[in-house]
Amino acid sequence: MSDQRVLRPTPISGFPEWLPEIRSVEQRWLDHIRAGFERYGFASVETPSVENLDVLMAKGETSQEVYTLQRLQADAADDTDARLGLHFDLTVPFARYVAQYFNELVFPFKRYQIQRVWRGERPQEGRYREFTQCDIDVINVDNVPLHFDAELPRIVHEILSGLDIPAWTININNRKVLQGFYEGLGIDDPLAVIRAVDKLHKIGDEGVRAILADTAEGRLGLAEEQISACLELARIKGADTSVIDQVKKLGVTSELLSEGLDELGFVLDSLSDLPRGSVVADLSIARGLDYYTGTVYEASFDDDPGYGSICAGGRYEDLAGQFIKRKLPGVGISIGLTRIFAKLVAEGRITAGRTCPTDVMVVVPSAERRDEALRTAALLRGRGFNTEVFHQAAKLGKQIQYASKKGVPFVWFPPFEEGGKHEVKDLGTGEQTEADPTTWTPRPASA
Amino acid sequence: MSDQRVLRPTPISGFPEWLPEIRSVEQRWLDHIRAGFERYGFASVETPSVENLDVLMAKGETSQEVYTLQRLQADAADDTDARLGLHFDLTVPFARYVAQYFNELVFPFKRYQIQRVWRGERPQEGRYREFTQCDIDVINVDNVPLHFDAELPRIVHEILSGLDIPAWTININNRKVLQGFYEGLGIDDPLAVIRAVDKLHKIGDEGVRAILADTAEGRLGLAEEQISACLELARIKGADTSVIDQVKKLGVTSELLSEGLDELGFVLDSLSDLPRGSVVADLSIARGLDYYTGTVYEASFDDDPGYGSICAGGRYEDLAGQFIKRKLPGVGISIGLTRIFAKLVAEGRITAGRTCPTDVMVVVPSAERRDEALRTAALLRGRGFNTEVFHQAAKLGKQIQYASKKGVPFVWFPPFEEGGKHEVKDLGTGEQTEADPTTWTPRPASA
Incomplete structure (x- = not known):
């Protein structure tokens, strides 16, 4: 072999890899996160790296990001592997898992899952094609007590507090508050407003205003008072339940809004013992994904909010409806380990650990x-x-x-x-x- | 979603997955293996799941087993990802890693790597398309002290002893003994004999004899005394250095044979404090792969030797010659975690652990x-x-x-x-x- 040409090894864009002294820190983080999850009784689940393509596509959302597998030497007639794709998150595999083993699991089922996921994206800052996610979810049959909506940010708070990382904030909101508020304003398509407000941090007040005011066919075409009220709501932010009063002062009412405010109040109350300002109600947080129905979470770095979320999650009504005829609502949150870690490595903010474990x-x-x-x-x-x-x-x-x-x-x-x-x-x-x-x-x- | 047709989730052949009470045992095993590696000062390395295809194919061996990645929605003009494949072992990625970071590593470099690997094989008993390997290797510039040839089976012995699994034996041999012995017999192509003897446990004495005796063009065409001597050597097996004497009694000599016997003797001596019979010199162990040059290891279950090796490895002269113009010899051994674990699960021999970590x-x-x-x-x-x-x-x-x-x-x-x-x-x-x-x-x- 040594007389062959030498093939210069090069890093593959979007697939991070570390020297041993950095890997030892990542390993410590992984242990720390796992211990944090287990301390609250969450059980480990791992799923294969691949799923059948129809499972991955059941929600039909992220098709362009999926990597499919192909056997290098597969003959034309052989397409048995053609339907396998690498999972792009841990939620879809978990939904399939719960449906598959439904009769063997004890509900409410609390699981954590720490695995690599893959997305066939163009690499860019903060985006990876292979990265590690650390997910916890609680799912149950028919309903999930609000207790868990408060427990998940507490766990994440405890975990992030134990990592040597720049200051961060966990922002909380409730989709029922947004949707109920918009309904109370007489808006017909509150989900469209949620999707617009979700862009607020990227496109600003004027950008959102333009979307909401657009009177073209099929657009929202909201009145000026409606738009102002939507933007006023999005400006409300605070560390305690006083935010509830601020929302009420806007004078909008609906049954769903009241329900959402009660839920948000319960979560904030339950977390009131945490250091002030570390968990904040932020009525501008919308989480664009349609499947969230209640509490939503989004954490970011205080000194670089533009980097986007480092943890995110929320409550959903139906985890596995595409796989099983049971209603399985849940609430979950995901720590973007690689998103956090690789950023800090790139910025030289990770203190190298030991090159070996030898004492x-x-x-x-x-x-x-x-x-x-x-x-x-x-x-x-x-x-x-x-x-x-x-x-x-x-x-x-x-x-x-x-x-x-x-x-x-x-x-x-x-x-x-x-x-x-x-x-x-x-x-x-x-x-x-x-x-x-x-x-x-x-x-x-x-x- | 819930009004769509229900997509029945099904297991994917060759991609194992466990219920939480089995996963908790697997997790305990992984922790145990990792602790065992770290106890001897091996450092953790992880590499991406993919390598460039030319890296994977640099040795040109296992082409048909590689899974390549393809973006589901890639357009025809876009072939940037076309050259990525999932790694099929942890040795090729490690070789690339060492070459890439050569100037930043301290040698001898002792690393462990516990990761999933993928092979696009037809699933069959004991073969998986996704499985976890636990590898340790020591590599150095120019030469690797024999100390490590003895250390690796000691570590594996310690680790396997701490797992609740059926009885096993670690078999050791040395390729220099085989090659030197065949050379001493006047055989021109000792590697061809090694490849034949490697099949002994599958095809028996008569099968091997037929290969060795074959006088067709390009075949070995050995004389009867040569064949008998080869088979006699392969029958030698023993728990201590008395095997060295048994080999010497066959009356064959060569410089390489002496060197190999010295090395084998050193390794056996170094391990003589281990429980008798758990590590055994077996002169029939050949390990077919051409790159092994000295000590070779192969462990199997005593009650099911036909299942094949559960750990394997050996010494090689040149880890990364295809990537760097430095001679990097090494010695390594791999524990086939999934091969062991999935077999025992299938046989009902794994005692389920806790369904959750809650105390x-x-x-x-x-x-x-x-x-x-x-x-x-x-x-x-x-x-x-x-x-x-x-x-x-x-x-x-x-x-x-x-x-x-x-x-x-x-x-x-x-x-x-x-x-x-x-x-x-x-x-x-x-x-x-x-x-x-x-x-x-x-x-x-x-x-």
């Missing part, structure tokens, strides 16, 4: 005393320390240098002769002391 | 006392217990039944009135006692 490297004093080094390492491993043995009886300086280059915090010297003492060197402080492998513990400061 | 479910005594339940849960979570709060103030029996159906071990009763006592019920024993959420610890037996 202690044991030196090999001489070929004859290699067994002593192996025994010492086994002792240390048994006590919970990740331990390497240097791979040969090289000069001590070379052995220590290897540990130092890899960032291993401690180097262990087994006795150099029968009956000698063990010693350990803290590469952080340079200090070297006698130590017993059966009792040694590193001082917390340098470990 | 304690806190009941909601009444809507008014929901906050008390939430505070209690927060206390328990802060102390490391995965804790759910029941989602509404339902009848107690209903709340307890939910916990019981999900297999939650403890149900917690916060005070039903101001100033009352907390109680906790062990659902395993039925015992209910007073408890303080700031100090309670479950008795180990039922936790």
Whole structure:
């Protein structure tokens, strides 16, 4: 092989990959997120990376983003794999999963799912073709208590608070408030208004006003007072239930609006113990997707709101209607791990972690005393320390240098002769002391 | 949506998926394997699921098994994604990774990689189209100390010993022994003999004999004594270095054979403290792949050797010659997680785990006392217990039944009135006692 031409390896745009010292941070994040989900009793589910194409297309939405699979050497007559596509989110596979195993699951079913997803998009900033999503959903038969609408942002808050990332805010709204308010204004197509208001942060007041005022055939053609009221509603924002009063002061009423305000109030009340300002009611948050029907969530970075959402979700009426004749409402939220992590890596805001998990490297004093080094390492491993043995009886300086280059915090010297003492060197402080492998513990400061 | 036809969800052949109670076991296995790799200082690497097709095909071997990606709605002119394929193993991506980041890695580089891989094969027993591999490799510039040839089977031994699986054996051999022995017999094409002997367990002595004796143009056409010697070598098997003597007694000599026997002896000696019979030298193990050059490994189930290898690997001379003009030899071994796990699931030999990670479910005594339940849960979570709060103030029996159906071990009763006592019920024993959420610890037996 080595006499062939050399094929220069190049990164593939949209498919992120990390050096070990960055990967170790990502791994820590993944562990942290998983522990956060499990702390609230969510169960792990993983689904295959692929689904049948008709499952992926059941909602007919994101067709252009799906990657399909093709066997490289498939013959023309063989189309058995032609109908497989990589999943583009974790919601569709979860819906299929719940329908498939409906009789074997306990409801309300609380699951988390941390997996890669794929989208055949043109790569651009903040968009990846392969990325990891961390989803939690609670689904139930017929109805899902509001308790969960409040629990999900609490979990996300707890998780994000434990990550070393720039300031963020979780914004909450309720689609019933928007829809009920628009209905109260006498608007016939409230969903069209929601879709317009969803663009507010991109196109501004004037842009939204233009869409709402457009009198062309099939457009909304709202009156000036209606438009002003819609925009006033979208300006309401606040950290506590005073936002409810602000909405009421606009003087619009409808049954759905009251219901939405009660729900929003319940969620805000339930989260009132969290640090003020970290979870905020923002009546401009609409989440364009049609399937949300109540609470909606959207978190973003305070210093870069234009980057878009880093977590998002909401309540939906019917998860799996395309697969099963049972009404399965739910509420879910997704943390965009790669969206957050890759951005911070690109901006140099991730502090590199260890290049390897090794706590202690044991030196090999001489070929004859290699067994002593192996025994010492086994002792240390048994006590919970990740331990390497240097791979040969090289000069001590070379052995220590290897540990130092890899960032291993401690180097262990087994006795150099029968009956000698063990010693350990803290590469952080340079200090070297006698130590017993059966009792040694590193001082917390340098470990 | 719910008025559309219902699309019956069906499993996709070759793409395994588990219920939560099986997934929790798989998750435990993955954690166990990862901890085992990290205990020896191996660093985590993950690569994208795809590689450029010319990278995947650089060795030109497994072309028919590659899945390529295609954007569902790609227009004819747009072929930018046409050259991407899902990786079919973790070795090719690792080779590309090492070449790409050569200047940023510390050598010898010890990495583990636990990821899904894909092969566009016809599904059959023990073959999957998507499966998880757990690989460790050590690579270095120019040479890799023999130390690692002994370390890798030790790590795999430690990991497999900690899994509740049927009895297995790790078989070891050395390609230099085979090649050197065949050379010593005066055979011109020892690699062809290796490929024939590799089929021994499938086609038996007579089958191998027929291949070796074949005198057709381009075939081996070995003499009877040569064939007998080859088969005699393949029958040698043993748990200690006495196998070295058995090989020597066959009276064949060559420089390469001596070198191979020294290496094999070193590895066996280094592992002599492991339980006898768990690691065995088996001179019939050849590993058909041409790139192995020294130590080779192959583990299988004792009660079903025909199922094939559950772990495999070996030493190679040149990992990344197709990508970089540096000689990067290495040694690696791979645990076929899905091959092991899915077989045991299919055979009903995996004991289902918990359906959810919840340790304690806190009941909601009444809507008014929901906050008390939430505070209690927060206390328990802060102390490391995965804790759910029941989602509404339902009848107690209903709340307890939910916990019981999900297999939650403890149900917690916060005070039903101001100033009352907390109680906790062990659902395993039925015992209910007073408890303080700031100090309670479950008795180990039922936790």
